[in-house]
Amino acid sequence: MTKNTFDVEDYLYRVKSFHGHLAPGVVIGGYMVHLARTNLPVGVLFDAVSETPACVPDAIQLLTPCTVGNGWLKIINLGRFALSLYDKYHGNGVRVFLDTGKLEQWPEIKAWFLKLKSRKEQNSEEILSQIKQAGVEICGARPVQIKPEFLKKRDKGKIAICSSCGEAYPLKDGSICLACQGSSPYVMP
């Protein structure tokens, strides 16, 4: 994707392969990322925030160099369908969100987004069709400034061996690792 064009069909093809299916959220997310990039200065090195874990992170990962694993994409779950791209050094950037005030003429998108219809009542094809017609029109964009504490690079600090499980962990987490402290998702930590 170059800065000012968005090849939707190519994107949808990649969504199917990566995300598994054409979820409305990840399709809208593609337009949101496009709009955000269009509002960034050319050539700026940017990081990304997704304000939801749902769909939007995959749009960012497919359309920008930012991934969860390389640390350039952070997910801060604020429950809002929004993302920001910002200068990784100075924190100035743009936030793009799905603007509910612009959904009146797109009833299927509105019903999906605000959960006004059950899944069974929703018409996936019609939602997708409306999303493609609407494009960036249903999004809002505004400048943002990231707080300095969110700009810091994550640093694990000194690595220790957990005396309970025997695995390496960041010493700053405590005298044993977080899993052995009780945060494990497993029946046996």
Place this chain on the structure above:
Amino acid sequence: MTKNTFDVEDYLYRVKSFHGHLAPGVVIGGYMVHLARTNLPVGVLFDAVSETPACVPDAIQLLTPCTVGNGWLKIINLGRFALSLYDKYHGNGVRVFLDTGKLEQWPEIKAWFLKLKSRKEQNSEEILSQIKQAGVEICGARPVQIKPEFLKKRDKGKIAICSSCGEAYPLKDGSICLACQGSSPYVMP
């Protein structure tokens, strides 16, 4: 990738494109995902957990159908370099970790993993070479059972409009959205 083969060179090519560079963690992560899949029953529908936000999530996203955005990959930051793949309905699966006890014969991997050398002292090529020689040998695997509460599908519940910012958010988050409650990373929420 089929279940029992791992085309490392193809994977490394895709890592460069997605992750941006051949970070040791994402290369080891590839072997870890491969080992985990080899230990899963054929045909099981699985979800994934990464116990770290660093590198491992990208290996999972590149080598399995699980992504952050489709909800099949969850990141639970326990600070351990480990992942699990598990039956999405029953929670039984396999956990794979980088086993520090197996690193004695791989001094460059050990120095990188336990941060025994500064970044400048590390030799990226030698680390990568040792990782490719070691393959899954430096990993451990054990069966796991995911706690029932982690198997539940995320559900946003009823959607409301935040009276402060005007955006849609999950009503269960409170009378206004989490960003307006103070969790925003922006100078202006």
